[in-house]
Structure formats: structure tokens, C-alpha cells
Amino acid sequence: MNSLRLRLILLLSVGLGIAWLVAAWFTHAESQHEINRLFDAQLAQSAQVLLGTTRHELHERVEHGEDEIPVSHEYEQKIAFQIWDESDLLLRSTLAPVTAMASDKEGYSETIINGEPWRVLTRWDARHEFMIQVAEPLVGRESLARHITLKMLLPTFIALPVLALLIWFSVGAGLQPLKLLKQEVKQRTANRLEPLAMIDVPEEVAPLAQALNDLFARLQQAFEGERRFTADAAHEMRTPLAALKIQAQVALRSTDEAERHIALENVLRGVDRATRLVEQLLTLARVDPETAAIGYKQVDLHGLAATVMADLEPLAHAKQIEMLLDDGLACHVSGDDAQLSLLLRNLLDNAIRYTPAGGHVTVTLRNSNGVTLEVRDTGPGIAETEREQVLQRFYRISGSGEEGSGLGLSIVRRIAELHGAKLELSNNEAGKGLLAKVSWPSS
Amino acid sequence: MRVLLVEDDALLGDGVRAGLKQAGFAVDWTQDGQTAKLALETEEYAVMVLDLGLPKLSGTDLLKWLRGRKSKLPVLILTARDTVVDRVAGLNAGADDYLIKPFDLDELIARLHALLRRSVGQVTQTLQHGDIQLTSSTHQVSKNGQTVELSAREFTLLHELLLHVGRVQSREQLEQHLYGWGEEVESNSVEVHVHHLRRKLGAELIRTLRGVGYVIDKEASRS
Numbered sequence: 235m236n237s238l239r240l241r242l243i244l245l246l247s248v249g250l251g252i253a254w255l256v257a258a259w260f261t262h263a264e265s266q267h268e269i270n271r272l273f274d275a276q277l278a279q280s281a282q283v284l285l286g287t288t289r290h291e292l293h294e295r296v297e298h299g300e301d302e303i304p305v306s307h308e309y310e311q312k313i314a315f316q317i318w319d320e321s322d323l324l325l326r327s328t329l330a331p332v333t334a335m336a337s338d339k340e341g342y343s344e345t346i347i348n349g350e351p352w353r354v355l356t357r358w359d360a361r362h363e364f365m366i367q368v369a370e371p372l373v374g375r376e377s378l379a380r381h382i383t384l385k386m387l388l389p390t391f392i393a394l395p396v397l398a399l400l401i402w403f404s405v406g407a408g409l410q411p412l413k414l415l416k417q418e419v420k421q422r423t424a425n426r427l428e429p430l431a432m433i434d435v436p437e438e439v440a441p442l443a444q445a446l447n448d449l450f451a452r453l454q455q456a457f458e459g460e461r462r463f464t465a466d467a468a469h470e471m472r473t474p475l476a477a478l479k480i481q482a483q484v485a486l487r488s489t490d491e492a493e494r495h496i497a498l499e500n501v502l503r504g505v506d507r508a509t510r511l512v513e514q515l516l517t518l519a520r521v522d523p524e525t526a527a528i529g530y531k532q533v534d535l536h537g538l539a540a541t542v543m544a545d546l547e548p549l550a551h552a553k554q555i556e557m558l559l560d561d562g563l564a565c566h567v568s569g570d571d572a573q574l575s576l577l578l579r580n581l582l583d584n585a586i587r588y589t590p591a592g593g594h595v596t597v598t599l600r601n602s603n604g605v606t607l608e609v610r611d612t613g614p615g616i617a618e619t620e621r622e623q624v625l626q627r628f629y630r631i632s633g634s635g636e637e638g639s640g641l642g643l644s645i646v647r648r649i650a651e652l653h654g655a656k657l658e659l660s661n662n663e664a665g666k667g668l669l670a671k672v673s674w675p676s677s
Numbered sequence: 678m679r680v681l682l683v684e685d686d687a688l689l690g691d692g693v694r695a696g697l698k699q700a701g702f703a704v705d706w707t708q709d710g711q712t713a714k715l716a717l718e719t720e721e722y723a724v725m726v727l728d729l730g731l732p733k734l735s736g737t738d739l740l741k742w743l744r745g746r747k748s749k750l751p752v753l754i755l756t757a758r759d760t761v762v763d764r765v766a767g768l769n770a771g772a773d774d775y776l777i778k779p780f781d782l783d784e785l786i787a788r789l790h791a792l793l794r795r796s797v798g799q800v801t802q803t804l805q806h807g808d809i810q811l812t813s814s815t816h817q818v819s820k821n822g823q824t825v826e827l828s829a830r831e832f833t834l835l836h837e838l839l840l841h842v843g844r845v846q847s848r849e850q851l852e853q854h855l856y857g858w859g860e861e862v863e864s865n866s867v868e869v870h871v872h873h874l875r876r877k878l879g880a881e882l883i884r885t886l887r888g889v890g891y892v893i894d895k896e897a898s899r900s
Binding site: 469470472473474475476477478479480481483484487488493496497500503504507 | 686758
């Protein structure tokens with residue numbers, strides 16, 4: 235059942251119904267009890283009167299014939315009686331059987347006469363000479379009790395539908411704050427995520443509204459980040475595009491063959507640079523937290539490093555840079571092999587790019603107290619003041635002479651974070667060159 | 678005309694330098710704000726092309742420093758940021774004009790010429806001297822309505838002299854307008870260019886003051 239209103243109404247109706255039934259049962263029990271007392275008293279009175287009147291006719295066997303008097307009141311009861319002297323039936327009413335209606339013990343008892351239940355009162359006179367038994371059918375009492383109960387509860391029974399209608403409307407009114415909240419939430423879009431006003435929000439709904447506000451804030455942040463990234467990316471494309479356009483125009487106008495040639499080569503360099511920037515942007519967009527952790531499996535970092543280094547060997551060879559992979563042990567971490575390979579590629583590509591010809595790039599893997607991956611180069615390193623900045627998107631170190639996208643280390647950091655690892659940059663122990671360390675906590 | 682180009686991006690800076698050189702500007706190119714500041718302190722420039730996102734010293738800070746020195750040097754800024762806020766910030770910092778990347782080389786040159794004209798109080802883009810007419814934006818020179826073909830350096834030299842009619846320009850001054858940093862100044866080059874100009878436009882146009890420099894005299898009377 236999905237409607238809160240229906241649910242409330244059903245619960246309230248069932249509850250009311252049960253309450254009504256309990257009330258009915260109590261009323262019925264109570265009236266029955268009172269009626270029993272009343273009728274028993276009446277029975278006792280009848281016995282008393284009969285005993286009194288029959289005293290004068292002791293030892294006379296009188297058989298009453300037609301002594302049935304028509305019923306003049308709806309609650310008037312039929313009465314049967316017998317008067318016994320020891321075991322002789324002295325007197326009995328027409329309704330009474332010829333055998334004793336109950337045992338000769340004083341007091342009330344119940345018996346079946348002509349297939350109907352009767353209440354019998356047995357009494358002895360003061361001198362213990364006569365026994366009188368007065369009886370009355372129980373049917374009357376039962377129907378009277380039912381009648382009283384019904385009469386008393388009838389108004390509430392009629393009131394029930396009215397009550398249901400009232401419940402329907404009050405539940406609707408009670409749910410009004412939820413309805414308002416729904417309208418408020420409905421107005422929210424990707425561009426309009428301001429928090430819901432918390433005034434007038436009932437305390438039962440407040441946690442929900444608060445949770446929604448938190449969600450809105452997170453969404454807003456995510457959207458903001460996305461927007462900023464897109465804007466940054468677009469701006470980053472402008473400079474390479476400007477360079478392309480100007481170089482192309484220079485080539486077009488140049489009357490000097492050598493100059494034209496240089497300009498055209500610059501155009502090609504510019505295209506390569508723009509292509510790399512676009513690729514890196516796409517990579518960064520693809521390293522999506524949504525896909526993280528789900529498809530993770532055990533990846534051998536050592537094997538992965540060997541593969542990536544083999545891929546980059548031509549690049550290193552062209553700059554006469556020697557690449558070394560320390561330690562032959564397999565190092566397993568849980569992760570996505572494509573992303574980890576990207577991480578390695580970016581770190582190594584950076585190292586090769588910034589290391590002068592004839593230098594070294596060393597990869598070290600350690601597996602004690604968590605896995606650690608270290609990439610050392612013999613380049614200029616990164617000044618301490620710039621170490622945090624290089625991790626920002628699009629930050630390039632000036633005067634490096636290299637035209638990176640400014641995204642490489644951002645990508646490395648993002649992948650490391652998604653894998654629960656930490657990226658640290660420092661200068662090589664030897665004092666020269668960069669040491670990039672990616673460390674996984676020991677699990 | 679000597680231009681200081683401050684652009685940190687190697688490819689773009691190289692392209693603008695080559696393009697402006699083709700258009701007859703002498704270009705000094707620096708890739709950071711600090712070097713640009715040094716250049717501005719030591720050299721004379723007719724105009725500056727400034728990228729705002731610079732390492733070491735930002736373009737905006739450089740501009741503020743420049744204007745703080747009461748320099749009237751015309752400055753055109755290049756920016757990748759195109760929001761009104763960014764543009765206003767650049768202009769408020771003291772820029773005279775701006776271009777948003779990517780831009781057109783022709784537009785850059787035309788805007789630089791406009792800035793130069795304004796800085797010498799000239800409104801139209803055509804300079805007239807006797808029967809000689811020079812249009813800076815199109816790089817065209819004509820004599821008696823006939824177009825005269827001039828090289829970029831010859832044009833710059835004529836332009837300089839026409840901008841300062843009646844005032845003697847020294848050989849060093851003229852060389853500064855002809856050559857940027859790293860460009861080898863050919864000896865006697867000014868003499869050679871003046872010689873070519875005289876041959877193409879008439880011997881009497883440019884007067885030599887031996888040991889001092891060159892001048893185009895004011896017209897005695899308007900013909």
C-alpha cells in the first residue's frame with residue numbers, strides 16, 4: 235500500500251472498529267450482569283410471595299388449570315413454579331414439569347425445560363417443611379441484554395462513517411506539509427538547487443527535508459565542479475587554438491619558404507598538443523568515481539609497470555633516457571587495471587618528458603606495510619612551493635619548455651584517490667629530480 | 678615600430694612574433710612578467726601585447742605596475758577568459774584594448790595600428806604628405822595615386838618618419854623600430870632602406886643630417 239492517506243485511514247478505522255467492538259462487548263457483559271441480578275432478585279421475590287401465599291393451603295393438593303395470563307409487558311417473563319413437601323409435589327404452575335426442576339439445595343441453578351434453558355431458584359420455608367422452586371426462561375434475559383447493548387451503541391455505529399469521512403479530511407490536512415514539501419522539491423532542477431526553507435517544516439518531516447538539503451548541497455557542488463571543469467577545459471583549448479590560427483596565418487602570408495616551413499611545422503605541433511589536451515580531458519572525464527570499486531580485481535603492479543615501460547621505451551630511447559624497474563616481486567593491489575596502467579603511464583611520461591637527455595627514470599615497488607610505488611627521475615624536480623599547484627588541473631610549470639596539458643598529475647591523483655591510495659611528490663633523496671610516490675595503506 | 682610581446686605559450690608567442698614581423702613590426706618577445714618588466718624599464722616600445730595569464734608576474738600586475746609609473750604605453754591584452762568581469766578587470770587595470778583567444782592576426786595588427794595612431798593623436802589611418810599617401814592598416818603607400826611596392830622594413834621606416842614629420846630621427850631610434858630582440862641588425866641597413874625609399878618615392882623626400890639622423894620636412898605650403 236503506497237498511499238499514506240489510505241494507510242492512515244485504514245489503521246485508524248481498524249483501530250476504531252476494535253475499540254468499538256471492545257466497548258460493545260463490555261456494555262453487553264455489563265448489562266447482562268445487571269439484568270441477571272435484577273431478574274434473580276425478581277425470582278427471589280416471586281418465590282417469597284409464593285411461599286407466603288401457599289402457606290395457607292398446606293397439605294391441599296391444588297392443581298391449577300388454566301392460569302396463564304396474557305403477557306402485558308414486553309419484558310414480562312413467563313414464570314413456572316413447583317411447591318414440594320419432601321418428595322410430594324404439592325403445587326405447580328402449568329408451565330412447570332411434574333418432576334423437580336432442580337436439586338433440593340437452596341439457591342440458583344440452570345436447567346433445560348422443553349429444550350430451553352431456564353433459571354431455577356430453590357427455596358425452603360423457614361421451618362424446612364416446604365420447598366419451592368421458581369423458574370424463568372433465560373432467553374428473555376439474553377435478548378434484553380442484546381437489546382440494551384445495541385440501543386446504547388447504535389449512535390456510535392451511525393457515527394462511524396461520519397468519523398471515517400472526518401478522518402479522511404483530517405489526514406489530508408495533516409499531510410499538507412508533505413504536499414508542500416513535494417511541490418518545493420518538484421521545483422528543483424539542475425540549475426536551481428537552493429535548500430528548502432526549514433521554517434514551518436514539522437519535526438517529523440524535518441529529517442527528510444534536512445537530508446534533501448544535504449543532497450541538494452552535494453549535487454550543487456558536483457554540478458558546480460562540472461561546470462567549472464567544462465569552463466576551464468574550454469579556456470584551456472583557447473590558447474592552443476589561438477596558436478594554431480596564428481601559425482597558419484603566418485604560414486599563409488609568408489613569402490619566405492623557410493619561414494613558411496617552420497610555421498607549418500608549428501601548426502602540426504599545435505595540432506598534436508591540442509589532441510593530447512583533448513585526450514587527457516577525456517581520460518579525466520572517464521576516470522569516473524561511479525565506476526570505481528565495483529569492477530576491481532587483483533592487479534599485479536609489477537607486471538603492469540613492465541608493460542607500460544615497454545610501451546614508453548621508444549620515447550625514452552629517443553631522449554637516451556634509461557628506464558629501470560627494481561625488484562622482481564609481484565605486488566598485488568585491488569583496482570582497475572586500465573586505470574592503474576594510465577596512472578603509471580602518466581607518471582612515467584612526465585618523468586621522461588622532464589628528464590634531460592641521458593638521465594634515468596627508476597620505478598621501485600615495495601610490498602611491506604602496504605604497497606608503495608615510486609617513480610624517480612633525474613629531471614629538475616618540482617619546487618616545494620609548486621608541489622601542491624601541479625596537482626591542480628591545467629597548472630603548468632613555467633619555463634619548463636614542455637607543453638604538457640597540465641592534466642597529467644591531476645589524472646594520477648584522481649586515479650590514486652579512487653583506489654584509496656595517496657600520491658606524494660617530493661624531491662629525490664639524492665637532491666635532484668622528482669620522486670612521485672603512490673602508496674596504498676596496508677590492509 | 679617596436680612591440681613588446683608578453684606571451685608564455687611558446688607556440689602562440691612564436692606565431693604572433695612571426696606574424697607581427699611580417700607586418701613590419703619589430704618584436705621583442707618575453708615569456709614571463711618579470712622579464713617583461715625588465716624590458717619595459719630598459720627599452721622604448723610603441724605598444725605592448727600582453728597575455729594576462731603569465732607566470733611569475735601576472736599580466737594584470739604588470740599593467741598596474743606600468744600605469745603606476747605613469748606610462749602611457751598603449752597596451753593590448755590577450756585573454757582566454759571572455760566573461761565581462763574578466764574583460765572589465767583587464768581594462769580597469771589599464772589596458773587600452775583586448776582580444777579574446779583565438780584571434781585573427783589581421784585583427785591584431787589592425788588594432789595595434791589603431792592604438793598607435795591614437796597614441797600619436799592621429800585619427801585617420803592614412804598619413805598624407807604631399808603627393809605621398811600611407812595607409813597603415815593595409816600597408817599601402819601610393820604616390821600620385823599610384824601604388825608603390827615597399828618591403829615591410831621600408832614601410833616601417835617611412836611610417837616612423839611620417840609620424841614625426843619635422844623631427845629628426847636618429848639612426849639608433851629608427852633601428853629600434855626595425856629590429857626586435859635576437860634579430861641581427863645589418864650594418865648600414867637604415868641607409869640602405871632610406872636609399873630604396875628615395876629611389877621609389879623621390880630623392881627629395883627624406884633629408885639626411887649627417888651624423889644626426891633623418892627627417893621628412895614639413896610641407897612649406899599645402900598644394
